Structure formats: C-alpha cells, structure tokens
Amino acid sequence: MCYGQQGLPLRHPLPTTRYAPLSMSSTRTVAQLGEVRLIQRLRKQLGPGAKASSVLVGIGDDTAVLRWTAKEHLLFASDMLVENVHFRRERVRPRWIGWKALARNVSDVAAMGGLPRHAVVSLGLPPHTSVRFADEVYAGLWRCARRFGLAIVGGDTVRAPVVVVDVAILGTVRPAHLVLRSGARVGDEVFVTGRLGGSLASGRHATFMPRVQQAQWLVRHLKVHAMMDLSDGLASDLWQMSRASRVTFRIRAADIPVSRAACPPRDSRGRRGRQAVWHALMDGEDFELVCVVPARAANRVPRMIGRVPVTAIGDVVARGAGVELVGTDGRIRPLIPEGFKHF
Numbered sequence: 001m002c003y004g005q006q007g008l009p010l011r012h013p014l015p016t017t018r019y020a021p022l023s024m025s026s027t028r029t030v031a032q033l034g035e036v037r038l039i040q041r042l043r044k045q046l047g048p049g050a051k052a053s054s055v056l057v058g059i060g061d062d063t064a065v066l067r068w069t070a071k072e073h074l075l076f077a078s079d080m081l082v083e084n085v086h087f088r089r090e091r092v093r094p095r096w097i098g099w100k101a102l103a104r105n106v107s108d109v110a111a112m113g114g115l116p117r118h119a120v121v122s123l124g125l126p127p128h129t130s131v132r133f134a135d136e137v138y139a140g141l142w143r144c145a146r147r148f149g150l151a152i153v154g155g156d157t158v159r160a161p162v163v164v165v166d167v168a169i170l171g172t173v174r175p176a177h178l179v180l181r182s183g184a185r186v187g188d189e190v191f192v193t194g195r196l197g198g199s200l201a202s203g204r205h206a207t208f209m210p211r212v213q214q215a216q217w218l219v220r221h222l223k224v225h226a227m228m229d230l231s232d233g234l235a236s237d238l239w240q241m242s243r244a245s246r247v248t249f250r251i252r253a254a255d256i257p258v259s260r261a262a263c264p265p266r267d268s269r270g271r272r273g274r275q276a277v278w279h280a281l282m283d284g285e286d287f288e289l290v291c292v293v294p295a296r297a298a299n300r301v302p303r304m305i306g307r308v309p310v311t312a313i314g315d316v317v318a319r320g321a322g323v324e325l326v327g328t329d330g331r332i333r334p335l336i337p338e339g340f341k342h343f
C-alpha cells in the first residue's frame with residue numbers, strides 16, 4: 001500500500017529524476033490523446049530495455065514473446081478488469097467477474113498459439129466489500145484456472161475505490177506454433193470462430209469460453225499466418241491486425257456469423273435499433289479468434305472445432321493498412337471502427 005486514508009503518501013515517495021521528460025503539454029488529458037496514441041507514447045519512453053535480446057515480440061501483440069528454451073518461448077501478458085468499466089457489480093455475479101478476469105488473459109495466450117501456464121492475481125477491493133464477494137471472485141478464478149490447466153501462484157490484495165482484478169499470465173508456445181498479428185499476406189483468407197455481437201447484452205462478455213482448443217487445432221494442423229482474439233470488436237481489431245500486417249482486409253457482411261444476442265429487441269414503440277450485423281462488427285468483448293490462413297490451406301479449415309463454428313468472412317486483397325466491407329448490396333465501403341474506447 002502506498003497512500004494513507006486521506007490520500008497522503010505513507011512510505012515510498014516517487015523518485016523525482018530518471019524519467020524521460022514529457023515533451024507534450026502537461027495540461028492535455030489522456031482522453032484527448034486517445035488510447036492508441038497513449039500506448040505509442042509510453043512505448044517510445046520505454047527505450048532500449050524493451051528491445052533486449054530476450055524479447056522476441058514486445059508491445060503491440062496479444063502477449064509479449066520472450067526467448068526461453070530451444071523448445072519453447074514464454075508468452076507474458078497482463079489484463080486488468082475494473083468495476084464500472086468492464087462490469088457492473090449489480091449485473092455480473094462475482095464468480096463470473098473472477099472467471100472473466102482470468103479468461104481474458106487465457107484468450108490472449110490462445111491467440112498467440114500458446115498454452116496458459118501460470119498467473120498472478122491482484123485484487124483491489126473497497127473496504128466495505130463482503131468476504132463472501134471476495135470468496136466468490138476467487139472461486140471463479142480457480143474454476144477458470146482448473147479448466148485451462150494453469151496455476152495461480154501469487155498476487156496482491158489492496159484497498160481500492162472500486163473492485164479491480166488485475167491478472168498477469170505466463171504461457172508457453174512452441175516456436176513453430178507461434179502466430180503474430182503481423183503475418184497476414186495478400187491472397188490469404190480470413191476466418192472467425194463462434195458468433196459475434198451482443199456480448200454485453202447477453203452476459204457472454206463474462207461467461208465466455210476462451211478458444212484455446214480451437215487455436216491449438218489451427219496452429220497444429222495449418223500454417224496460420226496471423227491470429228488475434230476479438231476484444232474491441234471485429235472492425236476495430238481487424239484494423240489493428242491490418243496495421244500490424246500492413247495489408248487490406250475485405251470482409252463480406254453477408255458471411256459474418258451473427259450471434260442471436262446481437263439482434264436488438266424492438267423498443268417500446270416497436271422500432272428496431274442498429275442492425276444485428278452492425279453489432280457483430282462493432283460490439284466488443286466477443287473473445288472469439290480471427291485468424292488468417294493462406295488460400296491453399298483455406299479448404300482444410302474445418303467448419304467446426306469442438307462444437308464452435310469457424311467461418312470464412314473475407315480475404316486479404318491489397319498491401320497497405322485498411323479494412324473494407326462488402327455490403328449485402330454488393331457495394332464496397334471502408335469499414336470504420338466504432339467499438340469501445342477507453343479514453
């Protein structure tokens with residue numbers, strides 16, 4: 001703990017030197033900067049430490065990839081869950097808060113072609129939280145850990161103004177199975193697992209099953225060129241992959257597998273909201289996989305892996321970052337992401 005009840009520092013004052021000076025105006029807020037530029041800025045300040053010889057992949061993919069042994073690389077990532085940002089306490093059972101916190105991290109490891117091994121969990125709780133609530137959160141964490149064969153080996157507990165569950169995860173991946181976001185090439189085909197959209201409305205954002213089995217099947221049987229898990233929404237995540245691979249995706253609206261929960265109910269006046277396919281493209285937290293395989297391997301992608309559908313949704317059509325959508329009317333338009341933004 002670093003701050004007392006009145007917000008006064010207790011023991012460890014921050015050092016005043018050694019940090020790279022910030023060149024931009026200090027009055028600008030992170031909201032004005034935006035999440036993407038904030039990460040770019042932090043990345044620049046990290047300096048040469050982030051490029052050590054043991055680092056195969058640093059910031060910018062689902063996990064970092066670290067050199068470990070000749071047979072295995074380490075995958076290393078963290079992901080934080082914050083009350084009223086990622087869940088509302090009155091709408092999600094505490095057990096599912098625990099599940100979601102760990103499952104998001106497992107999903108990131110799966111998207112690299114790896115297997116989750118160890119995690120540490122830091123829990124922030126308001127002082128008035130019931131012990132039962134904390135027990136239930138841990139029950140969800142254990143359940144997810146058991147399901148995916150990983151060990152929770154430590155962590156921290158702190159007082160916090162809202163519930164926070166922060167997980168850091170270690171996984172392993174055989175070098176031959178490692179898949180990054182940056183490997184998509186012109187001519188490749190794009191697939192997605194499961195059905196998309198309506199994850200928040202249906203509660204699936206907390207109860208989802210990370211696609212470890214599906215990712216493992218794909219990397220063991222095919223040469224997968226690129227893969228990532230869908231956390232910000234298909235449109236937004238495809239943009240990230242297109243930037244990493246420097247290619248343009250062309251996605252067919254008619255082929256996107258739409259979840260039943262993405263179909264918006266009529267409002268009290270009987271009006272429909274956005275189309276279901278809009279939700280499938282823009283809603284976040286599906287935690288499905290999007291994967292890109294060479295055209296010659298596309299017919300070897302099964303329609304189902306372990307009861308989860310795998311659907312071809314488009315192609316890589318050109319060099320240079322971009323995402324296009326072929327509408328049901330056949331017209332091609334640029335696909336502009338409208339997914340969840342933190343800032």
Ligand SMILES: [Mg+2]
Nearest residue numbers: 062108229231
């Ligand atoms: Mg991810």
